[in-house]
Amino acid sequence: GAGVSQSPRYKVTKRGQDVALRCDPISGHVSLYWYRQALGQGPEFLTYFNYEAQQDKSGLPNDRFSAERPEGSISTLTIQRTEQRDSAMYRCASSPLTRYEQFFGPGTRLTVL
Amino acid sequence: GNSVTQMEGPVTLSEEAFLTINCTYTATGYPSLFWYVQYPGEGLQLLLKATKADDKGSNKGFEATYRKETTSFHLEKGSVQVSDSAVYFCALSPLAGKSTFGDGTTLTVKP
Numbered sequence: 741g742a743g744v745s746q747s748p749r750y751k752v753t754k755r756g757q758d759v760a761l762r763c764d765p766i767s768g769h770v771s772l773y774w775y776r777q778a779l780g781q782g783p784e785f786l787t788y789f790n791y792e793a794q795q796d797k798s799g800l801p802n803d804r805f806s807a808e809r810p811e812g813s814i815s816t817l818t819i820q821r822t823e824q825r826d827s828a829m830y831r832c833a834s835s836p837l838t839r840y841e842q843f844f845g846p847g848t849r850l851t852v853l
Numbered sequence: 854g855n856s857v858t859q860m861e862g863p864v865t866l867s868e869e870a871f872l873t874i875n876c877t878y879t880a881t882g883y884p885s886l887f888w889y890v891q892y893p894g895e896g897l898q899l900l901l902k903a904t905k906a907d908d909k910g911s912n913k914g915f916e917a918t919y920r921k922e923t924t925s926f927h928l929e930k931g932s933v934q935v936s937d938s939a940v941y942f943c944a945l946s947p948l949a950g951k952s953t954f955g956d957g958t959t960l961t962v963k964p
Contacts, residue, residue, distance in 0.1 A: 773952065782942050782954040783897070796951050831896065839885050839904075839948050844897040 742766070744845035746832050752851045753822055761817045761848045765834030772815050773833045773842060774807055783831060789815060790838065822852045855880040859943050859955035866933055866962050874928040874958045876917075876943035884945040886910075886919050886926040891940045891957070900928075900941070933962045 745764045753759050765772050771790055775783035785799040791812040800806070804822075809815040819826055829849050833842035860875035878886065888900040888910070901910035903919035903926065910917050915930045926943060943955040 780940075780957070780959075782957045785951050785953070788951055799951075833897075835946075838950065838952075839946050841885075841887055841899045841902055842897075842946075842952065843899075844889075846896050 744832060744834050744843050746830075746845040746848050748848060749846060750849045750851075752853065754853050755823060756821055758818065758820045759822055759850065761819075761830050761832075761850070763815045763817070763832030763834075763845060765813065765815070765832070766843055767813075769834035769836055769843075771835045771838050771840075771842075772809055773835075774815070774817050775831045775833065777829045777831055777847070779829075786817070786830075788838075819850075822850075824852050826850060827852045855884070855945060855947065855950075855953045857943050857945055857953050857955040859958050861956075861958070863959040863961060866960070868935055868962055868964050869932045870962075872928070872930040872933045872937075872960070874941055874943075874960070876926045876928065876955060878924050878926065878943075878945050878953075880924075880945055880947060880953075882947060883921075884947045886917070887944045887946065888915070888917055888926070888928050889942040889944060889954075891942065893939070897942065933960070935962045935964050938962050 773788040774786040787797040789809040804820045831847045832845045835842045856879045885904045889897045890900045901912040903910040906921035946952040
């Protein structure tokens with residue numbers, strides 16, 4: 741079946757612009773996670789959802805970052821007024837429930853010029 | 854809060870050598886434990902898992918045993934191959950709440 745998909749795969753933007761990153765999880769998966777991964781590092785937790793409810797957003801760096809999952813399926817991570825330090829790989833993962841293994845998407849490489 | 858501590862890398866081995874990558878964790882309750890692998894240029898994928906104490910996860914010749922008494926989940930393989938070169942991440946997922954990943958250990962296997 742289809743895995744987790746993310747779009748766009750690559751995004752180059754200018755400082756100050758807003759960006760929206762999309763994640764389409766595996767159908768039926770309850771939990772959806774957003775991570776940021778720097779080169780050579782482990783995934784850094786940003787936020788996660790069960791169904792449409794945002795359970796934990798403690799990893800969002802500041803109020804320029806927000807995420808939603810309005811219908812309990814597709815999720816969008818939005819970064820407003822991007823800064824160069826936001827440049828990173830953003831990964832999405834989904835799982836049947838919190839306790840189970842996560843299936844990762846290919847990631848979106850964000851570059852802020 | 855929960856935490857995962859992995860053996861620092863990088864690790865360089867010759868083909869057919871024995872591999873151990875240490876992982877210890879701190880968590881309340883009884884989390885599930887995982888090893889994920891990331892091959893060059895790819896995303897993370899599950900390597901193996903264990904959901905309760907004394908469970909042994911295994912896949913592709915890799916093994917790890919959930920040791921609650923030592924809060925460890927060390928990854929082992931008896932004979933590594935060049936194709937095992939990758940970054941390995943230890944992780945835990947609680948019954949409720951966010952998952953926690955280690956910082957990763959880079960393995961390079963030389964022919």
